[in-house]
Amino acid sequence: MTPNPVPRRPASKVLPPEAPGIRALLSLVTGVVVICALYFGRAVLIPIILAVLLSFLVAPFVDLLRRLKLGQVPSVILAVLVALSVLTAVGALIGAQVAQLAGDLPRYQVAVERKISAVQEKTVGRADAFLGKAATALKRISPSRQEEIRKSQENQTASPIDAPMPVEVHEPSPSPVELAQRFLSPVISPLETTGIVLVVAIFILLQREDLRDRLIRLFGSRDLHRATTAMDEAARRLSRYFLAQLGINMGVGIVISIGLAIIGVPGALLFGVLTGLLRFVPYVGTWIAALLAVVFAAAVGPGWAMMIWTIALFGVTDVVAGQVVEPMLYGHSTGLSPFAVIVAAIFWSWIWGPIGLVLSTPLTLCLVILGRHVDRLEFLDVLFGDRPALTPAENFYQRLLANDPDEALVQAETLLKERSLSAYYDEVALEGLRIAHQDVLRGVVTADQLKRINESAMDIVEGLEEVEDVVMAARPEEEPPASLEMSDSEAGIVHETPPAHFDAVKEGHTSSVLCIAGRGVLDDLAATIAVQLFRKHGLGADLAPYERFSRTRFDDVDLTGVSLICVISFDAAESPPYLRNLLRRLHQRAGTADLIVGLVVPDSALEGEAVIRKTSAATSFKELVEACVAAARRQSTDGVSWEGLNPEDPEPAAGAANAKAPPVVPVLRGA
Structure with missing residues (x-):
């Protein structure tokens, strides 16, 4: 007994019309899940991201040590120790500066109180005077109400029954364990994060090639070329960008420290280090540090000169670093649009706090580079990249x-x-x-x-x-x-050269190029551009619309003496009948002229037509100009163009090859 065949699903239901909406919904859900994972997993992700960025910074130094035949493991350990030493030195410097400022604050107490008093006199004092005048006016307006309020207050003070009883709360003395936990917890947490970052960075540097191969296997095994190019490009460019940015920030921090020391602002080293660190936050990082330094200079300075000089120092340094030094090192842009930088700073600071604010630009830059090489993530490049959205x-x-x-x-x-x-x-x-x-x-x-x-x-x-x-x-x-x-x-790399210039008077070619526009709605515009280019290259050019060469009016056209004819149309790719008929009529009436068809799309249907084989075809304005210049030079040398002749046509009369075409512009009889 033959089993029943399995029914097949109709082909019309294979791809439902709701598929794009489902894909969009899945993309939205995926984005929400990723954001939630970034937010709730920040305790794990932040050390890993810091380790990856640290590996980008240390990788060139590791490569240098390996080229010096030091070995992979010693090179990695030495590079990480150097990085750890630098981080420890920066932390110690910040701690020493903070301690020094805390110890010197009593010295600046008089200046701070004087500045506060001056500000209060100009703001709060005037407000108090205004409020006093307002209160006096209110008393004059309603004296009876004021008397009632006074009597009510006297009655409340006369009865001590409802007066509240004072209560004191005494906390028990903390145990030694609680004291240790209270003082060590702020120190243990940064040390723990630093240790995790260093360990992960060491393993990343030791297994860079293996991790790269695994990522390629995971995400790009179907296209090894694209995956390898993307990863190598990202690693090389991000490493160089981070090094350049770190060098610039260190230089800016040193300049700020020296400048503030010369001005006399206390804690110059501290503000220099803060400027170097906060400068990783684009646009606003420098001015966050500047705000702190300016407020401190205004508070401790005897006058306002210290504050003004501090503002000038930060302004000049930021302009020089942003407009001169950075373009020299890595171009005029980081590859991110200014709007994207601000949005990224807000997003990453919301997700990861202050650390996210510092890491916003590197993280967004990684996403943009990823969008350059992954088709499904191209929207990241469009949204956050600085390249034009439209060609x-x-x-x-x-x-x-x-x-x-x-x-x-x-x-x-x-x-x-x-x-x-x-x-x-x-x-x-x-x-x-x-x-x-x-x-x-x-x-x-x-x-x-x-x-x-x-x-x-x-x-x-x-x-x-x-x-x-x-x-x-x-x-x-x-x-x-x-x-x-x-x-x-x-x-800004230029490889093209414009067409050669043609001197009609010197080379003996005095006839004009007859430009005939097709009957398309944009053909007159294309022919106008061609005429402009012909004239700029020394060729005379006349423009004629298609209507004057239509089938009903073609007999009124006088093509005597015309040696160069250029037909320009966007319809050349579709090979419409009217264009083929026009070319055939031109061959019959002006067989000795060079006929050139402009704006032919490569491999189009028109190129295979028999009538086109008797003409020259140009796919661009440059090829069009070059073809006309070459034909004009050939005609000025031979006296007449032999290309484009119909083999079935009789040969021209003797001496015609040496006779130059007269300077005759086509006459349209009856027009």
Whole structure:
């Protein structure tokens, strides 16, 4: 007996439409779980994170010792001992400074009381005088009520029955164990955390390669190249960033200590160390230390000069360190947007307290680097990274939609400092217009938006009329910021060169390039850009719309003497019939002219057409200009262009090869 077949699930129910919502919900739940784990597991996670960051700082020193043939284990132990010695020295210095300030406070008591009295006279004294005047006025207004209050108070003092009895509370004397616990608990907790950090850091340094392989096996075994690149990139750049930041913070702390000592502020070393530590908190860390130093200088100084000099010292030091030293060491940015830094500081300080505030930038930087290499975590790079959220082409198109050509021109001026005008048109304008062309084909662009796009783009092209097609400022190759990788264009590395310039008068070519725009809604705009580039490279150029070359009006066109024809259209990729027919008619009427089709997408359907094999195809404005310049030079040498001729057409008359084309602009009879 044959068993019954197992019923199959219909294919239409395999992927329900609620799947994206479920994935979003799972992502939200995962985020909440991670945040809860960070909050409730901070006692375990903080020492581990500190150990990882300490290993990043010590790793270069360990590598140096290993290169000196000291061995792996001795190198790690020696490096950790050096780090421990530095931490102990810093802690001892802070303790000594605090003890010294506590012992010297009686010396500053007179100055502090004098300053407090002066401040009270200017604030509280005036408030008391105002309140006294108000009380006098109230007494004058209601004397009867004041008399009632006085009699009521006399009656309450006359009856001692309801008076409260004094009560005293005496605590028992603490035992020796309680005394020891009370005094040792503040010391044991930091020592315990320090010991855990050192032990974990030692094992991380000893087993760096093994831990790396295990993490790759756990998270990136399917793509070893990406996982290895991400981990090596993160380790190298984070280590260099931390070392550079530590060096800068130490330098700032030393400068602050020396400056405060010269000014005469007590505890200069303490404030210098606090500045160096708090400077790990971006933007506000320096000024937290500055606030403490300024308040102390204002309290203990005989006048206000000490406070003013302290403010000036912190301001100048912070500007020099942030605007001069840091860009020289690891670029103009850490790789985080300013908004992300502030949000990260608030988040990590809420999760982990003051330690989280200090670690906010390194931890967020790790997340951003992780988002650069893991597709599912790319949102971290978008939210917290300092790279533009939109590409230049997308930003160009967005500005056209918003009818804001002024900002697009500002963007163009910035980009033209590192690239030529033709490169800007190809990389930004052309790509942005191709995005617009796709939106037009999808039917999502309204008539009003299309009108704004054309008007704004024409304003941008007109605004770039005076710009030469040259690289304005080519900067040598430089190292990207320590935290994140950058492309050549972001780092200011210029490799492209603009098309060659053509001198029509000197080279004997006097005819213009006839630019024919397609009938697409953006083709006139692309042809206008091409005409501008032709003229900047010494070629005469005339622009004609498609309507003058349509099938019904083509007989009225006089192409006598035309030697260069350029057809520009975004429709070249789709190979529409009207464009193929236009090219066929141009071949028949101007067989001796060089015909070039612009803005053809590579591997498009139009490239395989028989009519295209008789022409030159250009995928960008730069290739378009180069093709026209090459054709013009060839024509100035040969007298006539032999490329693009139909093999079935009769050969030109004798001497035609040496006859130069007359300077005739196409005449449109009846137009």
